Amino acid sequence: MIQDKRPTLSYKTSRKVAIPVAELRLGMYVAELDRPWEETPFLFQGFTIETEHDIAVIREYCEQVTVDIESSVDFQIRPTARTSKRTGTSHTTAVSKRSENIERALSRAQRTHADSSRLIRSIMDDVRLGKSVDTPAARAAVTECVDSVIANPDAMTLLSRIREKDEYTSQHSLSVSILTVALGRQLGMQREELIDLGICGLLHDVGKVLTPDEVLTKPGRLTVEEMEIMKEHTTHGRNILMSSSGAPLKALDVAYAHHERFNGSGYPRGLVEAQITHYSRLVAITDTFDAITTDRVYNNARTNMDAFRVLSKGRKTHWDPTLVIRFVEAIGIYPAGTAVELSNEMIGIVIETHPTQKLRPKVLLTHTPNGPLKPPMVLDMSTRLTDERGSKLEIRRVLPPAVAGINLHSLRDAGLLDNLASLPEFGRAIPSH
Structure with a gap:
């Protein structure tokens, strides 16, 4: 074997250096990209490469990046001729393969979406009347959604942007279910796991049916007292699901904990990091994204880019930083419906x-x-x-x-x-x- 005699660039030689993505290594601090930051999942500007997955994602979006040597962990860079072809294969590409094209997927997904919309409205109406959640029906509907997302996630994502007037809670619940299943798919979850995750998303806000309308639909800012009433929906949701036969335990946890935040600033218990379960972390992200990108009684819908920036700013303090990145990868910089x-x-x-x-x-x-x-x-x-x-x-x-x-x-x-x-x-x- 011929030994590589090319000179190496020590990390002490220069502060910043542009390198092709093929030369990226763990520990490097990426200071600049060859495209705007907002066009990539890395909406936070500047980061240390911590995993091989980080490298794979960078390679998917960029051909060359600028590394800040002084901010990086000890390593060596071997200069190479700049190549135009991106290298490497990421997990993102593997899980993004579709078994249906968008035309066929939309036809099937519209029926699934319509049926699921009717079901979540029925569930909310039943709970208002004091009935328990029809868990088997919820599972059947979510199973159809999961199969549709597995076949082509864009179809259900697009349809989730269609909202009926005055049905925010039910439509939001269905959208969060779809987005969370898409995120779980990106994470490589199996079908049965995705079904449980979808149920968690579908029922995460079921407690809001017990929130007074004057608080739930108030067009202005809530008072301190009204905010405390609003926060009670997490406890209501847990209690409703506890009294519903067959409701997954994970759904109870998500209904109770989807407003918890990494730094302990969330509610109702002020949990921090490891105290927040995986499913609750997932739904916390998709719940926030959908709320920002949907018309509310007190605010107009903002763009997905606005939502990504909010999530990016709150990574580590509010949301799981790794899952924020994986969510952007799951739905894309320009998700269907944008x-x-x-x-x-x-x-x-x-x-x-x-x-x-x-x-x-x-x-x-x-x-x-x-x-x-x-x-x-x-x-x-x-x-x-x-x-x-x-x-x-x-x-x-x-x-x-x-x-x-x-x-x-x-x-x-x-x-x-x-x-x-x-x-x-x-x-x-x-x-x-």
């Missing part, structure tokens, strides 16, 4: 993420700069790299739903989500409207 504006000023909604090209999803274009696009067009950004003028086609920004002017209800009711394959693909010329 309204986006492209570099050619067209507006659309993400309908499917790409397992390896995270920044180039499939988009349903709904608006040109001149107005609504009729019919909408499908753009696969993983294969279409330039716009009608030959310029590089990219996502310029994420838009709040109200600003984008995209009505998912209308798209669903018009049957467009069932017939994506029949819609025209984005062409070289912008169609007239």
Whole structure:
């Protein structure tokens, strides 16, 4: 074997050095990326590589990074020629394989989503009347959701963004269930585990049915006394599930603990880090994400990027830092249902993420700069790299739903989500409207 005679760069030589991702090692402090931080799961700017998984994720998004040598643990960097191809395979890619394309998955998922929506409304109504939770029915519905997420997580994620007016708690519960199952799938959980996890997400807020409407739907900031009443929903949820035959013990724990925070600032018990169970940590993240990205009586929906920033800022203090990263990986920087504006000023909604090209999803274009696009067009950004003028086609920004002017209800009711394959693909010329 020929010994490698290339010179090595000691960590004492220079403070910062740009290296290809193939040269990343544990202990390196990544100071800069070759793309904006907000376009990656690493929304916190600057971090030490602690695991091989960190390296795999960086390789998936970047070709070159800048390492801060003085902030890194002792190591050596071997300079190599910069390569254009990313190397390495991550767990993310492995679990992101889909058994259904988005068109077929959406058709099946719409039925599952509708049935599950009816069920969670029924469960909430029963609890209001003093009945116990129909656990077998909940398990059956969640099983259908799990199978749909396993086949293609984007379909259920997209449908979870469709909300019915005045049904926040039930719709939020279903959305949290879907998002948490997607996160569990990313973590490699088995089907039965995902079903239990989905039930935990579905029933995490069941205690809110006992919260007075004047508190639950108050349009302004809650008083101290009202906030204490709101916090009681965790105890109510635990008690409701304790009295419901067949409710998983994990669901009781999640209903009681999904507002606990890593630094002990949560409620109702002020638990810290290891005292918070794994399932409660998962639901705490998805619950927060969905609350931020959904219209509330006291606040308009914010973008997924806003939610990612909140989660990133609160990692280690509020949420499990590793699970925050895995959640971003699970749903993607531009998850299905995200309204986006492209570099050619067209507006659309993400309908499917790409397992390896995270920044180039499939988009349903709904608006040109001149107005609504009729019919909408499908753009696969993983294969279409330039716009009608030959310029590089990219996502310029994420838009709040109200600003984008995209009505998912209308798209669903018009049957467009069932017939994506029949819609025209984005062409070289912008169609007239």
